[in-house]
Amino acid sequence: GAGVSQSPRYKVAKRGQDVALRCDPISGHVSLFWYQQALGQGPEFLTYFQNEAQLDKSGLPSDRFFAERPEGSVSTLKIQRTQQEDSAVYLCASSLTRDFRYEQYFGPGTRLTVT
Amino acid sequence: TQLLEQSPQFLSIQEGENLTVYCNSSSVFSSLQWYRQEPGEGPVLLVTVVTGGEVKKLKRLTFQFGDARKDSSLHITAAQPGDTGLYLCAGPGEYGNKLVFGAGTILRVKS
Numbered sequence: 650g651a652g653v654s655q656s657p658r659y660k661v662a663k664r665g666q667d668v669a670l671r672c673d674p675i676s677g678h679v680s681l682f683w684y685q686q687a688l689g690q691g692p693e694f695l696t697y698f699q700n701e702a703q704l705d706k707s708g709l710p711s712d713r714f715f716a717e718r719p720e721g722s723v724s725t726l727k728i729q730r731t732q733q734e735d736s737a738v739y740l741c742a743s744s745l746t747r748d749f750r751y752e753q754y755f756g757p758g759t760r761l762t763v764t
Numbered sequence: 765t766q767l768l769e770q771s772p773q774f775l776s777i778q779e780g781e782n783l784t785v786y787c788n789s790s791s792v793f794s795s796l797q798w799y800r801q802e803p804g805e806g807p808v809l810l811v812t813v814v815t816g817g818e819v820k821k822l823k824r825l826t827f828q829f830g831d832a833r834k835d836s837s838l839h840i841t842a843a844q845p846g847d848t849g850l851y852l853c854a855g856p857g858e859y860g861n862k863l864v865f866g867a868g869t870i871l872r873v874k875s
Contacts, residue, residue, distance in 0.1 A: 653806070682862070691770075691852050691865030692807070705862060740806050753863065755806025 651675065653756035655741050661762045662731045670726045670759045674743030681724050682753060683716055684740040692740050698724060699747055731763045766791040766858050768866035770851075776872045780842050785869040787853035788835045794856060796836045797863075798827055801850040810838075843873045 654673045662668050674681050680699055684692035685708075694708040700721040709716070713732075718724040728735055738760050742753040771786045787796065795814045799807035811820050813829035813836060820827045824847075826839040840847055854865045 684865075689868075689870070691854075691868045692863075694857070694862040694864070697862055705859075708862070742806070752809045752812075755808070757805050 653741055653743055653754050655739075655756040655759050657759060658757065659760050659762075661764060664731060664733060664763055666731050667727065667729045668731055668761065670728075670739050670761070672724045672726070672741030672743075672756060674722065674724070674741070675754055676722070678743035678745055678754070680744040680747050680753075681718055682742045682744075683724070683726050684742065685710075686738045686740055686758070688737075695726070695739075728761075731761075733763050736761055736763045766793070766855065766864050768853055768855060768864060770853060770866035770869050772869060773867070774870045774872075776874065777843055779844055779873055779875045781873075782839070782841050783843055783871070784837055784839045785851055785871070786835065786837050787866055789855070790834065791858070792833050794833070796829060796833075796853055796855045798836070798838055799852040799854060799865075801852060801868075802848075807850075807852055840871075843871075845873045845875045847871060848873050 656671045682697050683695040686692040696716045697705040698718040701718050713729045715727045738758040740758045742755045744753045769788050797812045798810045801807040811827045816831045816833045818829045824841045828837045850868045850870050852865050852868045854863045857864050
């Protein structure tokens, strides 16, 4: 079956531009997570949705970051006025439940480079 | 804040050698997971350990969860080039609403 897909896979933005990153989770998965991964580091939590409700956005680095999942399936992570420190891989993951003993399925990520 | 520290950061070994990587915390975790990530891909779950002292085996990989549920280890026997990747441990955050990841161990197995 289809896994988690993300688009675009690569994005180059000039400093100050807005970007939108898309995540298509596995169909029927209740939970959706966004993570930011710097080169050579582990993923860092950004935000979490259960269906369409954003239950935790404590990891969003600033108010320039905004995420939505309006119909409880596809999610978009938007970054306004991008800065060089936003350069990273943005990973999306989905899970059948919110129980963390169950597997989170990760997409391949979007590599964002801000120049 | 719950933190997971992984060691070593980088490991380069010859095919056929054994190795162990570690994941340590000062906090108790209800469960820990190990993921493997290849370049350009997302992490893929290898195992979840839940019970203190638990040992799980996955072919040549042996995972152990510490008795106090504060640490875990991954042992690979007779490493192969296909084992090359970034190995990450992760556990639920203190409010159970996110996964906390360690920084990972980069493993390179040379043929």
